[in-house]
Amino acid sequence: xxxxxxELPDWxxxxxxxxxxxILALFCAGLIILAIGExxxxxxxxxxxxxxxxxxxVGYTLYYxxxxxxxxxxxxxxxxxxxxxxxxxxxxxxxxxxxxxxVLTLDQYLPALLLIPLAIAAAALFGSLWAFIPAWLQAxxxxxxxxTTIMFNFIAASLMVYLLVNVLIQPGSMSPETREFATTAxxxxxxxxxxxxxxxxxxxxxxxSFFLALLCCLITWIYIWKTRWGYALRTAGQSxxxxxxxxxxxxxxxxxxxxxxxxxxxxxxxxxxxGVHHRLLLNFTAGYGFTGIAVSLMGRNHPVGIILASLLFxxxxxxxxxxxxELPKITREMVVAIQGLIxxxxxxxxxxxxxxxxxxxxxxxPSAINAAAS
Amino acid sequence: xxxxxxxxxxxxxxxxxxxLRVSTPLILCAMAGLFSERSGVIDIGxxxxxxxxxxxxxxxxxxxxxxxLALLAAIGVGVAMALVHAFACVTHRGNQVxxxxxxxxxxxxxxxxxxxxxxxxxxxxxxxxxxxxxxPLQLPLADTLASVPVLGPLYRDVISGHxxxxxxxxxxxxxxxxxxxxxxxxxxxxxVGENPLAVDTAGISVARLRYSAVLICGxxxxxxxxxxxxxxxxxxxxxxxxxxxxxxLAAMIFGKWRPLPAMIACLMFGFLDAVAIRLQGIELPVIGxxxxxxIQALPYILTVVLLAGFIGRAVAPKxxxxxxxxxx
Numbered sequence: 077x078x079x080x081x082x083e084l085p086d087w088x089x090x091x092x093x094x095x096x097x098x099i100l101a102l103f104c105a106g107l108i109i110l111a112i113g114e115x116x117x118x119x120x121x122x123x124x125x126x127x128x129x130x131x132x133x134v135g136y137t138l139y140y141x142x143x144x145x146x147x148x149x150x151x152x153x154x155x156x157x158x159x160x161x162x163x164x165x166x167x168x169x170x171x172x173x174x175x176x177x178x179v180l181t182l183d184q185y186l187p188a189l190l191l192i193p194l195a196i197a198a199a200a201l202f203g204s205l206w207a208f209i210p211a212w213l214q215a216x217x218x219x220x221x222x223x224t225t226i227m228f229n230f231i232a233a234s235l236m237v238y239l240l241v242n243v244l245i246q247p248g249s250m251s252p253e254t255r256e257f258a259t260t261a262x263x264x265x266x267x268x269x270x271x272x273x274x275x276x277x278x279x280x281x282x283x284x285s286f287f288l289a290l291l292c293c294l295i296t297w298i299y300i301w302k303t304r305w306g307y308a309l310r311t312a313g314q315s316x317x318x319x320x321x322x323x324x325x326x327x328x329x330x331x332x333x334x335x336x337x338x339x340x341x342x343x344x345x346x347x348x349x350x351g352v353h354h355r356l357l358l359n360f361t362a363g364y365g366f367t368g369i370a371v372s373l374m375g376r377n378h379p380v381g382i383i384l385a386s387l388l389f390x391x392x393x394x395x396x397x398x399x400x401x402e403l404p405k406i407t408r409e410m411v412v413a414i415q416g417l418i419x420x421x422x423x424x425x426x427x428x429x430x431x432x433x434x435x436x437x438x439x440x441x442p443s444a445i446n447a448a449a450s
Numbered sequence: 451x452x453x454x455x456x457x458x459x460x461x462x463x464x465x466x467x468x469x470l471r472v473s474t475p476l477i478l479c480a481m482a483g484l485f486s487e488r489s490g491v492i493d494i495g496x497x498x499x500x501x502x503x504x505x506x507x508x509x510x511x512x513x514x515x516x517x518x519l520a521l522l523a524a525i526g527v528g529v530a531m532a533l534v535h536a537f538a539c540v541t542h543r544g545n546q547v548x549x550x551x552x553x554x555x556x557x558x559x560x561x562x563x564x565x566x567x568x569x570x571x572x573x574x575x576x577x578x579x580x581x582x583x584x585x586p587l588q589l590p591l592a593d594t595l596a597s598v599p600v601l602g603p604l605y606r607d608v609i610s611g612h613x614x615x616x617x618x619x620x621x622x623x624x625x626x627x628x629x630x631x632x633x634x635x636x637x638x639x640x641x642v643g644e645n646p647l648a649v650d651t652a653g654i655s656v657a658r659l660r661y662s663a664v665l666i667c668g669x670x671x672x673x674x675x676x677x678x679x680x681x682x683x684x685x686x687x688x689x690x691x692x693x694x695x696x697x698x699l700a701a702m703i704f705g706k707w708r709p710l711p712a713m714i715a716c717l718m719f720g721f722l723d724a725v726a727i728r729l730q731g732i733e734l735p736v737i738g739x740x741x742x743x744x745i746q747a748l749p750y751i752l753t754v755v756l757l758a759g760f761i762g763r764a765v766a767p768k769x770x771x772x773x774x775x776x777x778x
Binding site for chain 2 (some may be wrong): 080108114206213219224226370409416417420425428
């Protein structure tokens with residue numbers, strides 16, 4: 077029978093099937109660990125302890141989570157417009173240039189209260205600029221956005237190497253980095269912030285951009301589901317013809333969606349450069365842009381799902397570091413492999429289990445068969 | 451011909467020779483992508499398949515000492531990963547870009563994890579002795595003909611003296627052309643990429659055609675990976691594909707999904723790469739020093755410009771990226 081037309085209740089579609097996909101991905105990851113001669117159960121234990129066992133670990137986990145929320149939201153907002161933004165990596169990288177330009181020119185003159193918002197705006201602006209070009213090319217010249225954004229990742233990488241090695245490098249320095257930003261451009265660390273309220277936590281890279289990430293989740297949710305712009309975006313994503321009929325301009329949607337997506341991806345640079353490194357350096361994006369794709373797929377393009385998925389990846393990144401330390405046979409790249417499996421099962425094979433779930437559901441509820449038939 | 455002194459000639463020949471060497475994996479991958487995309491299945495996973503195959507070749511050559519077994523293993527791994535892609539995209543009608551990306555990410559993680567677990571050399575496989583590799587072959591008469599002006603040195607220094615896989619790559623191109631344009635399979639392959647419904651109506655299985663195209667793609671990526679690990683280099687090194695799968699994808703698009711233009715694009719990108727290494731730190735007359743990064747980014751910039759229709763028009767197969775469903 078054709079199972080794709082059977083309607084399932086929401087809890088099955090939104091909770092059970094995605095959960096089964098993740099379990100399948102983690103099961104495969106377990107098989108890999110088994111294959112290299114370690115115990116997967118023990119590995120999970122070490123990982124959880126490494127991610128939550130002490131408060132320094134929690135800080136690191138949430139610091140990674142912050143990046144994944146930004147890139148996950150970026151991919152999700154494009155997905156809602158039926159666009160695949162694979163260029164989060166390049167957009168975040170280019171956004172770093174925006175921060176560096178603003179901060180390096182103005183940090184001697186402006187107070188933190190002006191400089192920080194300005195630098196955040198520059199990150200968003202540069203990120204969206206790097207997404208705008210592929211979006212414009214897709215909308216008005218018909219080039220495929222996936223290919224263009226891939227190419228733009230490489231172009232951004234080359235451009236940044238050139239700028240850092242030849243132009244922005246701190247004079248007299250050997251490593252391709254800019255000079256350190258003045259402290260007025262530093263986002264307060266979480267341990268400093270909490271100390272204001274008398275709470276002491278260990279020093280970690282976690283900084284206030286974590287709150288910015290949560291704020292972005294809320295704004296994205298309101299934008300996509302509660303505004304007319306979000307409605308237009310989703311309509312254009314579902315059916316271009318219907319959108320045109322409703323008076324929506326799909327070209328404009330492509331550009332808006334990609335610019336918002338690029339802006340969100342660009343905020344990774346805020347966390348990394350203004351929050352942690354306090355200078356512009358090579359490869360600070362470290363693959364977070366690609367992880368955003370896994371996060372978005374896993375979180376089903378919904379901010380709540382994205383927070384949960386980001387947390388899971390935060391656990392994997394931080395716990396993975398601990399794991400590599402405890403079990404020498406396992407390395408940090410295990411996390412990358414798990415990421416690949418999650419993209420495969422939650423993304424490309426997202427519907428693989430559905431027919432089975434439908435069959436089980438119909439066995440439990442024979443009455444639904446009639447509903448499906450009619 | 452005073453300007454054409456020995457020094458200049460030698461530099462030109464060496465650059466062309468290097469061009470052929472760096473273009474080989476690009477050519478193999480571009481032909482691989484061509485099969486898959488002509489059948490209507492997007493493949494951004496060339497990079498991952500090549501990387502996994504390179505790892506397989508490096509490992510097997512280190513363990514058995516046989517280059518041929520290594521080639522077989524590389525092809526096997528390439529096909530296995532292609533099978534995953536086909537299973538997701540054809541059988542389960544999943545998103546082809548997502549599936550390709552999954553393969554890239556998976557390969558990037560898994561090769562390092564397994565490499566460190568098995569060989570404990572920081573993700574590298576053990577260095578290979580020359581018996582376990584594909585070594586340069588001297589073509590017949592290379593030295594005898596060397597005295598012929600221009601063509602002689604060209605034959606000796608550029609055409610001759612490569613390993614077997616380079617020559618295989620160069621024969622794959624006309625072979626691909628012949629299969630795609632002159633055989634029944636090729637006709638059906640092109641048809642299924644343009645209008646799968648018509649192919650289905652004619653009683654031919656869309657799924658089977660796409661499966662075979664994607665598997666051929668995997669096998670060719672396997673050869674490319676094998677070349678990287680045991681012919682061009684003497685071991686697998688982590689992330690050794692370094693974006694070449696994407697450059698090959700760009701070259702295939704640049705060649706407008708046709709074998710010969712795609713090969714020319716590969717040679718052009720390979721030439722840029724070879725030139726970039728030579729130009730490092732050299733002041734050119736008029737333009738001054740060209741940043742290496744610009745030359746490295748040029749393949750990507752050119753592809754963007756081409757796709758935008760500013761130089762000619764690259765039109766993809768019509769049904770590309772759309773999963774075929776029989777029931778409507």
